[in-house]
Amino acid sequence: MLKSFRLVLLFMIGFVGISFQVAAQENYEIRSIDFHGNKTLDKDFLLRGMALNEVPYIKKLLTKEEPTLYNRELIQTDMDRLKRIYQREGFLDIQAKLRPLTINDKKKTVKLDIDIEEGKPVLVDTVTIDYGSVTKKLNTDSITKRVFRKFSLKKEKRFRDDALQNDIQMLENAFKNLGYAYVNVDYKIDLKAKKHRASIFYSAHPGPVCHIGETSISGNEHVKTSFIRKQFKYHDGELYNRSLLAETRRNLYNLQLFRIVSVLPEKDEKTEQTPIPVKLYVEEAPRLSTRVGAGYGTEDKFRAFVDMNYRGFLGGARRLNLNLKHSALTPYSASLRWIQPQFFSPKSSISLNPFINRVVEPGYRTRTYGINVPITYQFNSWLTGKLTYYLENVKQQLEPGDTTHVTRESKNFPYSKSGILLSGVFDNSNPKFSPKRGVNLSVGLKLNGHAFGGPFNYTRFWADFRHYQKIGHMVLAFRAMAGGITSADSSGFIPVEDRFYSGGSNSVRGWSRSELGPKRPSGTPLGGKSIIESNLELRFPLFWRLSGVAFMDGGNVWRSSYAYHLDQLAYAAGSGLRIDTPIGPVRLDLGFPLWNVKKSPQFFISVGQAF
Numbered sequence: 015m016l017k018s019f020r021l022v023l024l025f026m027i028g029f030v031g032i033s034f035q036v037a038a039q040e041n042y043e044i045r046s047i048d049f050h051g052n053k054t055l056d057k058d059f060l061l062r063g064m065a066l067n068e069v070p071y072i073k074k075l076l077t078k079e080e081p082t083l084y085n086r087e088l089i090q091t092d093m094d095r096l097k098r099i100y101q102r103e104g105f106l107d108i109q110a111k112l113r114p115l116t117i118n119d120k121k122k123t124v125k126l127d128i129d130i131e132e133g134k135p136v137l138v139d140t141v142t143i144d145y146g147s148v149t150k151k152l153n154t155d156s157i158t159k160r161v162f163r164k165f166s167l168k169k170e171k172r173f174r175d176d177a178l179q180n181d182i183q184m185l186e187n188a189f190k191n192l193g194y195a196y197v198n199v200d201y202k203i204d205l206k207a208k209k210h211r212a213s214i215f216y217s218a219h220p221g222p223v224c225h226i227g228e229t230s231i232s233g234n235e236h237v238k239t240s241f242i243r244k245q246f247k248y249h250d251g252e253l254y255n256r257s258l259l260a261e262t263r264r265n266l267y268n269l270q271l272f273r274i275v276s277v278l279p280e281k282d283e284k285t286e287q288t289p290i291p292v293k294l295y296v297e298e299a300p301r302l303s304t305r306v307g308a309g310y311g312t313e314d315k316f317r318a319f320v321d322m323n324y325r326g327f328l329g330g331a332r333r334l335n336l337n338l339k340h341s342a343l344t345p346y347s348a349s350l351r352w353i354q355p356q357f358f359s360p361k362s363s364i365s366l367n368p369f370i371n372r373v374v375e376p377g378y379r380t381r382t383y384g385i386n387v388p389i390t391y392q393f394n395s396w397l398t399g400k401l402t403y404y405l406e407n408v409k410q411q412l413e414p415g416d417t418t419h420v421t422r423e424s425k426n427f428p429y430s431k432s433g434i435l436l437s438g439v440f441d442n443s444n445p446k447f448s449p450k451r452g453v454n455l456s457v458g459l460k461l462n463g464h465a466f467g468g469p470f471n472y473t474r475f476w477a478d479f480r481h482y483q484k485i486g487h488m489v490l491a492f493r494a495m496a497g498g499i500t501s502a503d504s505s506g507f508i509p510v511e512d513r514f515y516s517g518g519s520n521s522v523r524g525w526s527r528s529e530l531g532p533k534r535p536s537g538t539p540l541g542g543k544s545i546i547e548s549n550l551e552l553r554f555p556l557f558w559r560l561s562g563v564a565f566m567d568g569g570n571v572w573r574s575s576y577a578y579h580l581d582q583l584a585y586a587a588g589s590g591l592r593i594d595t596p597i598g599p600v601r602l603d604l605g606f607p608l609w610n611v612k613k614s615p616q617f618f619i620s621v622g623q624a625f
Contacts, residue, residue, distance in 0.1 A: 043081040045123040051130040107133030190256035196221035224254040227289030269331040317341035347371035377539030378510035379411040433462035447598040454480040471502040498576040499543040513541025519618035523605030524586025531571025542571035559594035
């Protein structure tokens with residue numbers, strides 16, 4: 015009896031102690047939150063759906079952000095939220111458990127560790143679409159094939175609530191593009207919880223066939239209404255088509271004349287009226303806008319720019335752009351561009367671009383003036399092509415004893431260039447400043463001289479491939495670049511500004527700018543006719559706006575055309591920091607040359623990712 019009493023007493027004392035300890039943590043700052051076992055959903059995704067937030071000490075110090083305070087009721091509420099997040103992502107058997115708190119009574123902080131057992135996800139078993147009493151004139155098989163290709167929820171895919179809503183929207187849009195403006199799609203889920211399977215049944219109710227009514231335009235001040243109507247991809251009275259309305263909005267927005275473009279069909283769900291009037295509202299961008307910026311980098315030193323745009327120049331959507339730049343690499347640069355959108359189609363534009371600049375690179379110094387005439391075609395949101403005619407006058411400042419100009423006695427070497435540049439870019443990477451996923455591929459072919467005149471006849475080709483892959487909290491970024499130049503002249507001479515150079519903050523970071531490759535007798539970079547470069551970078555978040563990278567680079571330049579000696583590649587490895595800013599990440603990199611004891615590490619400060 016006495017022994018039992020002692021056990022009960024010890025239990026009560028322990029319970030009171032634990033309760034007192036938990037109560038004592040109320041209003042302690044939550045310093046960090048870690049999840050364990052979250053194989054499918056990463057930490058950032060989970061925290062976005064919870065009220066709890068971690069604020070590391072340095073983040074608190076730098077941003078003055080108020081930390082989340084520990085509260086038992088809030089913890090329990092967020093544990094329930096955490097389960098619902100997983101359930102919406104297809105995990106019905108989710109188990110989440112909070113580990114004992116890691117407490118620092120001196121600093122009055124707590125660290126939360128949450129164990130997660132995701133369990134098996136619910137997979138899609140079958141997907142069925144019922145079209146009900148749809149008119150026989152409608153090819154439902156064609157709709158089914160078209161939307162099935164784009165559906166997120168297919169057989170053996172994990173069921174997700176957001177994906178279900180996206181697929182419903184996609185099915186409705188397929189009908190709206192065929193005139194069924196009032197279409198409604200219902201759904202039923204046959205869930206087999208024990209088997210972790212779900213069958214999806216969609217039921218489409220198209221409603222009446224509709225046409226587009228009259229369009230009213232408002233908000234424009236300087237841009238004529240008649241000009242806006244010329245951008246329409248639809249006509250009053252034609253069959254209702256949601257895609258044409260959306261394309262009209264994109265066309266108007268791409269003119270860069272408007273800050274806001276809204277194309278809103280005024281449907282009446284009660285009466286299902288047809289034709290459907292359209293209300294188009296625009297808010298014009300300022301006619302004249304100016305951007306000014308300044309910064310510092312280890313390669314270009316102090317740099318500054320002024321960029322001015324005048325919209326609606328000489329009427330319509332024409333724009334005039336003046337860009338002025340200065341840096342150690344470009345002491346002066348002035349570029350004036352007259353841009354005519356919709357040159358021969360809504361997706362194309364042409365520009366006239368007279369310019370003058372002075373360039374001071376480690377391997378050469380030039381002064382150039384001339385004109386570029388690029389014609390750009392936007393195939394889609396990912397693919398852009400450009401054909402540019404250029405005419406340039408160049409004056410190169412020669413080095414004494416430069417063997418590439420043995421016949422030149424003057425300190426300056428003037429020459430002209432004329433040719434075409436054909437280039438293309440495929441880019442579905444995002445986000446813009448610091449891509450986390452996607453591909454960027456750019457290629458270019460430059461034909462100088464030949465039928466276009468000029469003293470030098472050569473062809474320059476290059477390709478640059480970049481791939482970004484998100485791996486948990488990290489991003490694996492890869493770049494590979496290669497190029498070659500061939501000359502049709504007996505001298506084989508290539509102007510210095512068109513040769514390939516390697517080394518620097520955006521190249522092989524164990525070498526300074528243009529340091530890799532052939533050299534003159536004086537030791538300055540000569541440039542070459544062949545290049546290979548490759549970069550591998552692992553990017554990972556640290557805290558606040560700060561992230562880190564670990565990288566390895568390789569590359570080299572060779573004198574001969576399309577001559578690549580892989581055993582002569584130079585390699586570098588290193589690490590760096592990125593500070594996220596509104597204009598992109600500020601970058602600090604330290605690169606160490608590998609297997610080259612004579613080289614010292616290189617330090618770079620710049621803006622933007624290396625690639």
